[in-house]
Amino acid sequence: MAVIPFAEGFMEDISANPYDANLMKSVCNDCGTGFFGTKDRCENCASQDVEQGVLDRDGEIYTYTIQRYPPPEPYKLGSTDRDEWTPRPVAYGEFDGVRFLGLVDGDRQQLEVGAPIELVVEPGWETDDGDEVLIYKFALQENET
Numbered sequence: 001m002a003v004i005p006f007a008e009g010f011m012e013d014i015s016a017n018p019y020d021a022n023l024m025k026s027v028c029n030d031c032g033t034g035f036f037g038t039k040d041r042c043e044n045c046a047s048q049d050v051e052q053g054v055l056d057r058d059g060e061i062y063t064y065t066i067q068r069y070p071p072p073e074p075y076k077l078g079s080t081d082r083d084e085w086t087p088r089p090v091a092y093g094e095f096d097g098v099r100f101l102g103l104v105d106g107d108r109q110q111l112e113v114g115a116p117i118e119l120v121v122e123p124g125w126e127t128d129d130g131d132e133v134l135i136y137k138f139a140l141q142e143n144e145t
């Protein structure tokens with residue numbers, strides 16, 4: 001059994017410390033736009049002068065919603081049966097100015113625009129071959145205000 005990332009190009013090398021892996025970003029040196037994951041070309045201005053780096057783990061909720069319906073197949077984290085579905089928060093997190101979608105874990109009383117979140121990497125599901133797939137989530141942090 002191996003531990004593998006949910007997709008190529010979004011996590012740094014996980015061979016040493018998979019559950020402590022950082023997520024990756026790309027920032028365009030021409031227009032300054034930041035992206036989730038490693039990109040060879042800017043999706044805003046098409047420049048190829050793009051620098052890749054590690055995303056800061058501390059961010060905030062840019063916006064969010066409560067997903068009240070199951071996603072379509074293929075979905076690996078649970079049942080897609082409407083009767084078994086439990087509504088859950090989904091958010092755009094912002095880290096280093098990079099915004100991307102993720103599932104939200106933690107105390108829902110803290111869920112609001114601007115709420116502090118931390119990027120966490122954890123086991124998501126197991127493949128048919130028995131490999132463990134790593135996913136990321138946004139963990140709500142205690143809000144001091």
Ligand SMILES: [Zn+2]
Binds near residue numbers: 028029044045046047
């Ligand atoms: Zn650009």
